[in-house]
Amino acid sequence: EAGVTQFPSHSVIEKGQTVTLRCDPISGHDNLYWYRRVMGKEIKFLLHFVKESKQDESGMPNNRFLAERTGGTYSTLKVQPAELEDSGVYFCASSQGVDGGETQYFGPGTRLLVL
Amino acid sequence: LAKTTQPISMDSYEGQEVNITCSHNNIATNDYITWYQQFPxxxxxxIIQGYKTKVTNEVASLFIPADRKSSTLSLPRVxxxxxxxxxxxxxxxxxxKLxxxxxxxxxxFP
Known part of the structure; x- marks a missing residue:
């Protein structure tokens, strides 16, 4: 069975441009999460989808970040316009079930560099 | 969620047992302890999850004392x-939320 996949693996853009990251969770997983590690800092939670609904978006840094999960399948995270401090690694994770506390399976991450 | 404290780094040699201790003094009654591993x-x-005493799986063991204010991840023969x-x-x-x-x-090290 395929794990969590993320696209692209790397992205280099200029400040002010737009970037869209994609995450395909494990098939059948209702929960989808976005995390990020900004350079030199800890991995931080961004938001959590249960199917197509946003369950918790308390970690989203500002309104330049927009996450969607169409039809409860894959998810996209768009950064518009990108700023220098957005550089980092963006991880997606998924878990099965809706009761919480399930093991989260992480993708390899998308490395974003904003110049 | 309880804050955790771990050593920043550890060195070991192949074949040795490695024990990594984590402090979580403010752990709540319904909190579980979970360990994750990340390669570059x-x-x-x-890796493993536990609530109290000892948990073992094919990868590691997790030791949790009675007061649950700390836990130790044990990796046998790294x-x-x-x-x-x-x-x-x-x-x-x-x-x-993790x-x-x-x-x-x-x-x-070899």
Missing amino acids: SQGPRF SLSDTAVYYCLVGADNTD IFGTGTRLQV
Whole structure:
């Protein structure tokens, strides 16, 4: 069975441009999460989808970040316009079930560099 | 969620047992203790989870004393491929949001 996949693996853009990251969770997983590690800092939670609904978006840094999960399948995270401090690694994770506390399976991450 | 404290780094040699201790003094009654492993250029990977006493699986053992204010991840006979960052996380079993600390960077030498 395929794990969590993320696209692209790397992205280099200029400040002010737009970037869209994609995450395909494990098939059948209702929960989808976005995390990020900004350079030199800890991995931080961004938001959590249960199917197509946003369950918790308390970690989203500002309104330049927009996450969607169409039809409860894959998810996209768009950064518009990108700023220098957005550089980092963006991880997606998924878990099965809706009761919480399930093991989260992480993708390899998308490395974003904003110049 | 309870804050965790771990050593920033540890060194070991192949074949040795490695014990990584995590402090979580403010752990709540319904909190579980979970460890994740992360290799370079990969996402974190679940290793083991426990509530109290001892848990063992094919990868590691987790020791939790009675007061649950700390836990120790034990890796038996490490190999070079165990070089990674190990994260200790504490949270309720119905909590979805994972809170990562700084982790412990384990370096295994030949």
